[in-house]
Amino acid sequence: MKRVIYGLFNRLRFKHKLFLSYLLVIFIPIMVLGVYSYKQSEQMLNMQAIQGIEKNVDTISESIDGSVERYNHTIQSIVYNKTFQKIVTNDYLDLVNLSYDLKEYLTPYLNMMVMLDKEIDQVTFYTQTYVPEYGDSVLSAARVENEQWYKDAMNKTGSQWFFEDGLFVVSKFPRFFADKATNLVYMRVNDDSLFKNVTDLAKDYSVAIADEQGRVIYSNQSASKNTLDADALIRMNEGALMVGGAESFLVKKAVRQTGWTIYCIVPAVQVSPNVGSIINATLIIIGACMLGVLIIIWIFSKTMIRRIYSLNVWMKRVEIGDLRMRIRSDSKDEIGELTNRFGTMLIRLNELIDELYRNKIVQKEAEFKALQWQMNPHFLYNTLSFINWKALKSEAYDISHIVTTLSKFYRTGLNRGDNIIPVRDELEHIKSYIEIIQIMKDYSFDVTYEIDEAVFDYTTINFILQPLAENAIKHGINRKTTGRGMLRIKAKLGDRTVEFTVEDNGEGMPPETAKTIMQNQCSGYGLKNVNERLQLRFGSDYSIAVESIAGSCTLMKIIIPQNIQS
Structure with missing residues (x-):
């Protein structure tokens, strides 16, 4: 009898033996x-x-x-x-x-x-x-x-x-x-x-x-x-x-x-x-109590499988993009070692992603600097000064005015190669740009500025407003068929943010176009480039917001975090 019981016990699986004991x-x-x-x-x-x-x-x-x-x-x-x-x-x-x-x-x-x-x-x-x-x-x-x-x-x-x-x-x-x-x-x-x-x-x-x-x-x-x-x-x-x-x-x-x-x-x-x-x-x-004990015993008998299930759940979370987990096991057995190695691999993967992200920022900044230095600033300023001198000598004051404005436009835009500039310089830059366009178009549209001087205490990345104004003039005001065009430039402080708004009273655009405008790369330094620079510098929560009513108006807004000038 003893041998029979012993034989039956030996033939049981380990999980069942643990359950009976x-x-x-x-x-x-x-x-x-x-x-x-x-x-x-x-x-x-x-x-x-x-x-x-x-x-x-x-x-x-x-x-x-x-x-x-x-x-x-x-x-x-x-x-x-x-x-x-x-x-x-x-x-x-x-x-x-x-x-x-x-x-x-x-x-x-x-x-x-x-x-x-x-x-x-x-x-x-x-x-x-x-x-x-x-x-x-x-x-x-x-x-x-x-x-x-x-x-x-x-x-x-x-x-x-x-x-x-x-x-x-x-x-x-x-x-x-x-x-x-x-x-x-x-x-x-x-x-x-x-x-x-x-x-x-x-x-x-x-x-x-x-x-x-x-x-x-x-x-x-x-x-x-x-x-x-x-x-x-x-x-x-x-x-x-x-x-x-x-x-x-x-x-x-x-x-x-x-x-x-x-x-x-x-x-x-x-x-x-x-x-x-x-x-x-x-x-x-x-x-x-017996029912509870049976449940507890069954849970303990499944401990090894449960830890494998947990590791599988962590892998699924990584698969759907949750890469910021910190995975570590205090167990010294093989499953614990496998868990710790997976956690180490995840840390290394995050480091590689961060390195790739930094390299992309460097690449974008290099591309932008290459755009800035396509012209020699000193040669450009000397040439513009010579043209201005010739214009004044010939009493061509309108030419002198546009040359002076153009010089101011490039001086505030190039800014000695700095990407981070005072908000005041960025606003001066867009004012110069709009003044040049108005001269070229014989002042065929109006412009108003609503600037809260409190924004002058903060900084921004450069060349973010001029593409918005260019888009408003080109695709909004120039296509207006009735009435006089109006461009509104606004800057104010928000809740720990600085808000810029460019609004035109042009023909607007359909809602589906407004939703996809950031996904289309136009010629030159366009809105998509500005949107990418904002997200690379400040994070994915900061981008260009577009609101448009077909046949009425278009409003583009940029919100950036407040950064005080050093």
Whole structure:
């Protein structure tokens, strides 16, 4: 028998052997823990249930405290109202002013209060002065001076809560040195509305609330069925007790602002489930644990395959272009070595890509410098100066003007071979270019400049605006068939950016043309070249934006990051 079992075990795959060994090692502790949990579950459930009851009672107490505090604030807003203080102290020279305040101020105010808060049933001022009684709003204190609540209220300060044929709160008006009488405000509250949250929160428990005199001021339906006696409630101690012949648990909680006490009684049958329920719960837990263990064992048996799957996922991410990952394994086995070598290869690949990117930038800059130095600047300036001298000598001032402008155009454009120039020089360059074109076209179109001088503090790459202006004149203004052409050049600061705009009122272009204009290389130093230089210098987020309305206008915008001149 032993040899048969040994032979069967040897024929199993390693993954299956690992699965069985883990299962045997873990099954025994789970069974021991299951038996122990069965012995302890009833006690633990009782403790948790009582803690849950205490939390619910705390919630009930906080709910009542919140409602009481709201009404305390309401009644305090009344007693500290200057007009109400004036009414109850009868601080009037004649009854006309008193009647006016009663009708025009007191009655609307109290009506508004009752309408806004449906839980307020009545608000009455009881005064010891000779103020005439006014409906139920102002009454003489003589009517209630023999009531016990009135005597208690006169001996205490602040808001006082009482329960006599209903729930109400009383507060005295402040007395000043010249006052001989004590006046108070009486506000009756609908106790069903006040304790509505208690009914909702304690629908499964027996709850009663008693005041400081031991009178039950509230009990829910469950408590009423148990016919709780007020004296019996006060004598009860927290913990286990007998109520109506059934074992129950009692939890007490004081309401902070009123002196009331909350009594919550829960039958033991609701706290402690029967033994069958405990057994069922234990079996379910054991079954769930076994299921979880089986899943964990299966996961551990697949550990080696999972690491290969992870390496495959990383390779797929690299395949779709995510080359910035940092891959490294702390494992010393063959799969760990393969993972680390793949990570090293990825780092080297990124280095080669960065090197290629830098070489492309150098190549573009070299091509641009070759374009700049196709003409000898000194020879060009000397020639232009000679032409200007000849023109002035011949009094050909228009020729002198265009030669001077052309000289300024090349001086700001060449800029001693620097690629990064001040924004001021780039704007001067495009102004010179547009001036030359206007002279050549006999000022057949207009140009406006809206330049925020704050942009002069920053730098840009050169030769980015002149191709935009050339495109606007050539493909926009020159093709305009009606009206006079208008070219607008704008420069302003954005959010950490510098924004350039070239706009014309030409014939515009269709939307599909505007989308593909950057993909077409025109003759000379065109828009595509400018777009590539912007992206090479500042990144792919910076490029030329084109907005055009066919038959109306075209707007081209360049946004670059702010770089302060050094």
